[in-house]
Amino acid sequence: MTSYRIGIDVGGTHTDAVLLDENYNVISETKSSTTGDVSSGIYNALRKIVQEANVPVEQINYAMLGTTHCTNAIVERKRLNKVAIIRIGAPATLAIKPLVGVPDDLKDILKKHVYLVHGGHEFDGRLIAELDEEHLYQIANEIKGEVDSVAVTSVFSPVSNVHEARAEEILREVLGEDIAISLSSEIGNVGLLERENATILNASVVDVARTTANGFVNALKKEGIDAKVFFGQNDGTLMSVEYTVKYPILTIACGPTNSLRGAAYLTNKADAIVIDVGGTTTDIGVLNNSFPRQSSLAVEIGGVRTNFRMPDILSVGLGGGTIIRENEDGTVAIGPESVGHRLSEKALIFGGDTITATDIVVALGKAELGDASKVAHLDKTFVEKVYVQMIEMVEEALDKMKTSAEDTPVILVGGGSILIPNKLKGASEVIKPNNFGVANAIGSAISQVSGQIEKIYKMDELGREKTIETAKELARQEAITAGAEPGNLVIVDLEDVPLAYLPGNATRIRVKAAGDLKK
Known part of the structure; x- marks a missing residue:
């Protein structure tokens, strides 16, 4: 049975959509105007390509969306979550408060619940201060019912994320499973203020991502399409709906990357x-x-x-x-x-x-x-x-x-x-x-699924080659979990940075594996 896939890319001017067969041939394509509310533009484009293609809707198995919803929400300061900002790093980081350098109009929206908690680590993983769990329980009770999203940033959490993980446990215990919690160690790199900002922005667009995902799924259902839904992320690969709602900031700038992937595919x-x-x-x-x-x-x-x-x-x-x-x-x-x-x-x-x-x-x-x-x-x-x-x-x-x-x-x-x-x-x-006119939608439809890991390893334990192979295997497993076909995985990115300040020849290794979607 033939399997079809839909790719949609929302730009500032046009919403482009394509329907491809299993060999990635374009069956139908359209360019419709992006609408003020964005969603109705997506519905219009979707309906058009499905009607034009005239293929059985039950054979459309995948639908991919590259969207500017989250970018627009941040730029326009609209539809943002009520966020609690928790920085773990007192007394070391009190000189510069969270949201420094954030434009005033955005700061006014985000500054209502900002907390500084004792804890955090040094750049070599040593403790700055014990985590003040009592303070975290107090904060959790204070923000209950007041916010719908929490951004947690701990000093040097890319080196040691122990305090962020414990903070999440405490927040979940008090606030329940439905609250969205963004941890900086999963989002940014070393560099406290920029990583904290990325985490706050991520927490602020969770609802926008959820609404967009639900809207897209409902639009497909309206057309009788029961497809697996994926979102484009800004490294040129796809992520599942659950992953998108957890890390919506990764959709930012996915439009240009879709065009790049589409261009690579169309020209070989x-x-x-x-x-x-x-x-x-x-x-x-x-x-x-x-x-x-x-x-x-x-x-x-x-x-x-x-x-x-x-x-x-x-x-x-x-x-x-x-x-x-x-x-x-x-x-x-x-x-x-x-x-x-x-x-x-x-x-x-x-x-x-x-x-x-x-x-x-x-x-x-x-x-x-x-x-x-x-x-x-x-x-x-x-x-x-x-x-x-x-x-x-x-x-x-x-x-x-x-x-x-x-x-x-x-x-x-x-x-x-x-x-x-x-x-x-x-x-x-x-x-x-x-x-060429719909390369972005094609890029969204043909994109692969990826898995990425970033960990600190002690090279002395297994030796360089074995350690890197272990990291590659973990990345491959991540990609398979995300929905990639195990047979054709490729390592598309590998970076290892020696950390001279840690014992045991410690090295931070980042690996990304990508592969085609499971058929």
Whole structure:
């Protein structure tokens, strides 16, 4: 029996959806406008591809969603959980309180329940102070009924998470199993304030993730589809609904990574630079061995510095809906404002009153779209000047993302990629694959399941090779638990960092294994 899968990716301008067969051939695809509430845009796209494909709904076994819900909630400061913030680290960390550097409007929402508790560890795993369990019981009773989510951060918990684990036990004992608890050791890296911020943001979007997941499952049920549901995470792999609700922050920036994975699949290229042109921005990322290159820097989300895993993506304010203006001194202003999902009513070629980047390429005859006669009046010199500047923006960004002076293959994807020519400075070739407009939804549908572990090992006990093999096996088991096929697992990432300050030749090892979904 044939098995089908659905991939949906929600962008700022469009919600893209595809239906693939078991060999990943595209049976139907659609691009519908992203709606204000996001969810109805998902329903519309879903209904459209299912009706168009005309396949038996009981044969649709998988549904994958790449969503911006959590990012939008943080950026717009809407629909956030009531969070209790608990930092374990007194007396050592009292000088700098939680939420330092968080923008005031967000701080006002999150600062209502902030607690500092005695405890925590040094960078070498030694105790700073005993955990004040009595204080934790007191806090748990105080916040009962007042909050629906708790963020727990302990000093150097990536080295020793004992106090965070005990804090979770106490909170569960008093608050019950339904309360969402985010532990920093499971989310960020070493670096207290950034890890704490990432944990607080994670705790603040748990309900948004849960509502989105339930909405997606219900939308599928409405169409008679009983499929296994997965969400895209920002390393280019998938996670289950339960995992998504526990770690919703991992969905942030999954849109660009879906495009990267889709581009790798459509072109069969494992190493390249991907330029994804949407309605509002152009996102540029790098494929290393078919997966997105990870960022090594602290990343800002909605104005908050965090240090959890993120893809290395450069966003430029240029897309199909970017607004073009001529300044009084004759210079040209390109964006960053965009008409976004209202392109089809605002652009000149569609009878609107705003000059957009799409109007420019149509006026130059580089794309056939809308009514070209509506841009025939535009001054040719002005149009050419704008186009040259647009290409320079992209070439400059491309140059920033390269790690060597050599020309690199470039893959163009996204609905707005009609803006970009098939020759760019710094590119050895520019490839625009079939189905380029919905590469992000394809990336979401074909993504693999991954499992990752990060632990500190004493290399002296088993020796380097055996220790790394043990860690790899654990990562493989994690991936299988998450729903991967055991037969074709690949180790896609391995990092080992010696910890000179710990005895026994201690080394922190991070391994990620990925494989196809279990059929």
